[in-house]
Amino acid sequence: MNLKIALLPGDGIGPEVIQQAIKVLDAVAEKYKHTFEYKKASVGAIAIDETGDPLPDKTLKICAESDAILFGAIGDPKYDNNPSAKVRPEQGLLKLRKSLGLFANIRPLTTYDDLIHKSNLKPEVIRGTNFVIYRELTSGIYFGKKELSEDGKEAFDTCKYTIEEIDRITHLAFKAAQVRRKKLTLVDKSNVLETSRLWRKRVAEISKSYSNVLVDYLFVDNAAMQLILNPTQFDVILTENMFGDILSDEASVISGSIGLLASASIGTNSAMFEPIHGSFPQAKGKNIANPLAAILSAAMLLDHFELYDEAEDIRIAVEKSIELNITTPDLNSTNHFSTTNVGNFLSDFI
């Protein structure tokens, strides 16, 4: 297979972890005789520095012309605590999602037996956890009308959803449930929000076409508890944009390291793959960042093109590195390896 992959390394540790992901993808390409063509483009704080724009047109063009996008991380301390800065790195990410119509953010969560002790939750609580969050990514309060009044004395944000926006991700989530453990949990706040009531109505309606999937409904406040009280109850979690942002970050604590968690953002014509961790500026350039989340994001990319054996090879290599403790300091306090070491081990192993 021939794949054009746009590389958006971004800020902080982004470039370092993306470099390891490429190493691993190249090993896969060689083994399976694929051709992966990369095109690098800038996004985030580094793009602001270079062009004044967190998502330059050139980057958007490269993304639109590629089969898939591999994204590193964005964010720079100079923009923190300055929420009113006119131009911010996050705007690049939000615009990218919106422009490419990446409406479904997919975040799988599993545990690794060899790392189960790293979690703040007790092993018996998290053992066997295996769920995936489907978060709506291009609508809701993120993209609704928002305004600060002229006198600066009041502000509003609007959360809006149409049934088209709800339906398309709901179908994806049901399809995922069908090939998993056949359970879907809708998380909403339908006892308070009109948009949530619309979500609940559509999901109930659509569930009729997926009669082998069990549907469960949770209010978001309860879901925030259940993720910690009983994480193994979940299979596919479906939710709107803001709730998905909060719950997927919360869920990341189950695994014991955010450095392990990958994500895909899928649209009709584009697909982007990205570790869920941030740009971790303190670690930049130190060769200590955990590349596994970026590498597992590359595996999700391969899955997306139905290169299942190839993706599985990566996952097996990752499991091996964890088993052998060939891991970065976040997972391995005594005998740790560098970002590059881990990437080399994995690409050699494949």
Place this chain on the structure above:
Amino acid sequence: MNLKIALLPGDGIGPEVIQQAIKVLDAVAEKYKHTFEYKKASVGAIAIDETGDPLPDKTLKICAESDAILFGAIGDPKYDNNPSAKVRPEQGLLKLRKSLGLFANIRPLTTYDDLIHKSNLKPEVIRGTNFVIYRELTSGIYFGKKELSEDGKEAFDTCKYTIEEIDRITHLAFKAAQVRRKKLTLVDKSNVLETSRLWRKRVAEISKSYSNVLVDYLFVDNAAMQLILNPTQFDVILTENMFGDILSDEASVISGSIGLLASASIGTNSAMFEPIHGSFPQAKGKNIANPLAAILSAAMLLDHFELYDEAEDIRIAVEKSIELNITTPDLNSTNHFSTTNVGNFLSDFI
């Protein structure tokens, strides 16, 4: 002191736990020579059954004429999964908050050494956790304009905040921080929301008048992680209505039992005290519900009227019951006591 207390037991286990709280309040009244006058009124599903209205005018009047309100719980399974029911128990609670202007919801969270093993989080993670959440309760997306379009194909909700709404709870939260460990964490999503940017601006401004308080800012997704990764970092958490709903329920898992957690909802002229647990319909009438959250809510009521010794007596009694294992089945799987037993022990102890 003479206090008029409106009793709103509500649904499910509400009446049972409120009864124990009264027992304990009466013991305090006798010991300290206070007079507590109670007036009972109906709210929630039971009020719908009786009058068609989840918050009858009569109830609102009794609340408005009282010094404080002691609230049980609301909710009945017959309204679950029927989010489009025209009349719902929750509406009673939301209307009560709005009508009485209960703008600050205050939820303290501490751990008890004797119960630390009950939590799904590891003891070394949660030991020493002691924070309080200040959640804005009468504005934001709960009370903004919301609408379903006529054709039923789209819906919206509006999150709105004015600086008056932000300022009044921010001052309360800073004052709380001043008599605690002098740290305040604002949780918002100011990288995305206009309302959050207004919150951040006001809090930064107001913080200048509380220069001995350290101010920290967290995005809500990160806060949802930090509560589990490092809960002892928090002292006072300040946040808007919806984020507060989610984070305070999430935080409840730290303690190991939601049956221990009390709350206060404070306005300019009214104050309501309520356990954070729900109506737990499965336990109704079985004399197994944990009354400690309701009883600790009564202690918060006493604190509100500066009856600090009285409140402390209740807390000491509660700690004693936990130490002696005189607790309900949720805390005590082998040798447990009934709701009434626990109430009796506490009132005798005082």
